[in-house]
Amino acid sequence: MDQEKVNILLVDDQPAKLLAYEVILKDLGENLVIASSGREALEVLLKTEIAVILVDVCMPELDGFELAAMIREHPRFQKTAMIFISAIQVSDIDRLRGYEMGAVDYVPVPVVPEVLRAKIKVFAELYRKTRELERLNHELEDRVRARTAELEASTAKLRESEQRRSMAIAAGKMGSWDWDWISGDWMWDEGQYNIFGVSPENFEVNPANVQALLHPDDVDQLRKAIAEFNKGTRAYETEFRILRPDGEVRWCVGTAAATTDESGRVVRVSGVTVDITERKRAEERQNLLAREVDHRAKNALALAQSIVRLTRADEVKAYVNAVEGRINALARVHTILSLSSWQGAELSRLIDEELAPYSLGDQIKLAGPEVQLLPATAQTLALALHELFTNSAKYGALSTRAGRLAIDWQVDEELLTLSWEESGGPLVKTPKSRGFGTRSLLASIESQLGGQAQFDWRAEGLLCRLEVPLTRKTAAAAPSKFDTAGAAELQRASG
Template identity: 35%
Template sequence: MIPIESSTDRVPESAPRQRASILMVDDHPSNLLALEAILEPLGQELIKATSGEEALKFLLQRDVAVILMDVQMPGMDGFQTAAFIKQRERTRTIPIIFLTALSRDAAHIFKGYAHGAVDYLLKPFDPEILRSKVSVFVDLFLKEQQLQRQAALLRQKEREALERQSELRYRRLLDALPAAMWAARADGTMYYANQVWQAYTGRQGGELSLELFLEDVHPTEREEMRRVWEEAVRQGVQSEREFRMRRHDGTWRWHLARAVPEKDEHGRLVGIIAVATDIDDKKRTEDALARFKATLDATLDCVLMFEPEGLTLTYANAGAARQLDTTVEELLGSSVLGVEAGVDEVGFRQLLAPLVSGTLPSQTYTTTHRRRNGTEVPVEVVLQYVAAGGGQGRFVSVARDVTERQRAEAALRMANEAKDAFLAAASHELRTPLAAAKGHAHLAMLKLGGQTDNGPGKSLTIINRQIDRMTKLVEELLDISRLQAGRLSLEVERFDLAGLVRETCERMTVLSQAHPLRVDAPEKLEGLWDRGRLDQVLTNLVSNAIRYSPEGGEVKVRVVEEDTGVHLTIQDQGVGIPPEKQGLIFERFGRAHGSRYGGLGLGLTISQGIVEQHGGRIWVESRGVPGEGSTFHVWLPREVAQASAAAAATTHSTPQPQVSAG
């Protein structure tokens, strides 16, 4: 390592002058001769200047011990010259003695002191006094020069001591660095490697060389690293290269090598410092990001990233360019509002707010994206906020083109409407023949005189039971049609719900002796509901509890009066409902266990519609473990009309996001 020497610390090549310079400034040569005669006995260098300008030029080249300056001079007078001298850092401390024969006024004398004069002498002056005053400043100047020489010698000795330790300190510094490091001479010959490299490669001792270094470079990169090193030595410029270096355990890890030229104060190459930084983890991360980006570009979905402040797009995948009929370059730097066609800035920021605050993990909504040609494409967007540790996060938007899905949904909706219309028409048409068959069966049984144990009477009993079953199925289909059309009406009346629960359970007791029904209800619980429809709900839930408990077991029906409503629970000990299928059972024809236990899968759908029509809700709790069964919950308001009004008020007062079908 070549030590750098400061110009301020450099020891003078020749011995300093033993004499001081005295600058005499006067526009009259006779006055300069007189001053020269007075000061010559001091044995110092006397310099004469006939103007302020000449004096300033001289001070740019040399240092003086004291300045004797005439006040009255043409052009730049003594005061002005002194002002310029005091402005320069180098000359501001030079003592100035003003000499004048004209201005004896005290104010004029004070002006001289104000311009930095150390003395103000009036002509004629005593030569001995002038010589004595000048000699004082000369002695101070010479002593200051002596102190500077001594300080320079002291700095030289300190520098020599530091230079003796520089090599040791240099090596200690290299060993303390966390990266592998080498030092080479100007011809490229390596002469030093720090302890990090030795510990990393497991090489201890031995003569260091380029060939030894290349032994730990991956075979496929050795010749390239040799070429890079030779080029750095030949050109004397900084170079860098990624390569794999072998660790002492045989593992190859990526490193970034930098070769930095070391030059002296004249710009000549004196050596090369090489550093290898482990970037294996960083490179693996970059490779993973590159693969991730390739994956995003391969997807057909539109993936966008934008920052929260200006909503500026910072990333767009190839799928976004395809979906929006543009290029990735055109998207980057633009506003996401230029893409979001179905929302304004205020509504969009309202949509983002709960994501930034953490209230919601994501937002899923349907909107339209605007293409470059102005057309719009319907999309379903999943929007998330990705926070950055301590910094500003970003939003990630994944938008899928739902054009084909909307077409399929429209076709399915039309098919469902046609099916519902057919079911409604068929149900209405079936009621008439079923009523006629029921009537004829009843007349036939009357003619037989109630003999139903055997023969035709037994057959008529079976026919009558099947007609009742068909009638129930037709009524369920009609109820489903009414629910779909929003025409399920309620006949509200005030009655005792606790009494209805007891009546229903007593009626259902005959279905199975293996399923005892236990009712826990207050003595009386009146409210405003549709008695027939709630009887339908209770009948369906209790019959389901019995049907899905093939091994038997108690069925508990509980009614609890609350402040604002009534809470009913029906608990069984049957097969239970798996959690992943609990949403399915409330859909039309949805059955958690298939057709194993019978039924069309309409009862719970109708029950949910009736409960919601009352302003209540229905849900189920079950772990899906056989023997633990299920618990169905029904919550009803005490007054249907009040609940409907409250529900309507809530619907109208709830703010809606300014996106379609959010």
């Protein structure tokens, strides 16, 4: 069954940016609502139920912070998810102010489409799941009230309730039971037997047998319920787990109501059991997804932030080209990792992606086995390869048709060794100082991955050798001569 669409409010005073957000979020299949100002957004909110608000921080009249404050003052929108988009560097104070206003996250410009879609999707699903849980909770409360009323109502109402209960039994998700408090006799309906995975033919309903089917950690819930009824409690509700005879664990929610005699003594307890296993599993999957998306988004944003902060150039155009090149390299490896569900990336695929913009034909030769890289290793190595290709295309073998480049790699005991050999290009001279690209490559390979990078500036062409651990264990244990020197080098580059 198709899930119900939710409304996502996009707030920005620039039509071009609104159009870009619509294009990015179109594939989510949700309803996109547009507002070109803070006041227009407030009007939309008063008329429409909104799941997520994507708002620009910098707007005339009402900026993003002021709009967030006004939204949070309204009781209906105190829990509505708001994501800020900022085209300027956001300070910790601004970020803290945003969170105080109710923002759940920040998205910097330029926007990474995959990251923005992932964030919006998570909060849209959380909104949809919250509404579904509220609906289920209302249904459960209604059923408890209906069940209690049925015990005191006429035969006609009891018959109507039985028809509704039969429909639930057919779905195998609900059962009812009755316990004679005086004689100790139990009565289970078909749905109750189905939930516990037993049958009337081979299972005798009594306290000992029922307790044997409860999860050991939840047995105290039964004892607590009995104690509460002995103290005069008339209704009780709790969640618990059962261990079916076949070993399967199921989550249930149980509600019970007591019937008393004229003296107030409990004479009978009746209840309803609802199997909520699928709901619990859905919640676990959703929580896992939210944590995973948050982790990956933070990693990608941290890399992008480092690229922007550390890139240096003599003029604006060169700076923009350098940043765009590195961000595009990060985006390409992100796409590769997404296609593998973030299980890893093939080294040859990373190299092919970096080669694609050049169309150099037979100038480049590749040789090496298939190597699967961990996500973190793939991201870092992709940026390192990007620096090598960029420098070669500007100054090295790839800057002329006569130039040649040979890339080969091999793996020995979980250590990847990659050789980069240029020839036939312009005469090479050993640089007097390392450029930013070389420094960042050294930092990423040696400091982040625990590997080593060696450069031989031969007259006939650059020879570079990279050694990269392929496992987390190896990477963590590998000695790194760059741990302190490399970090200082990058600090000088950024300064």
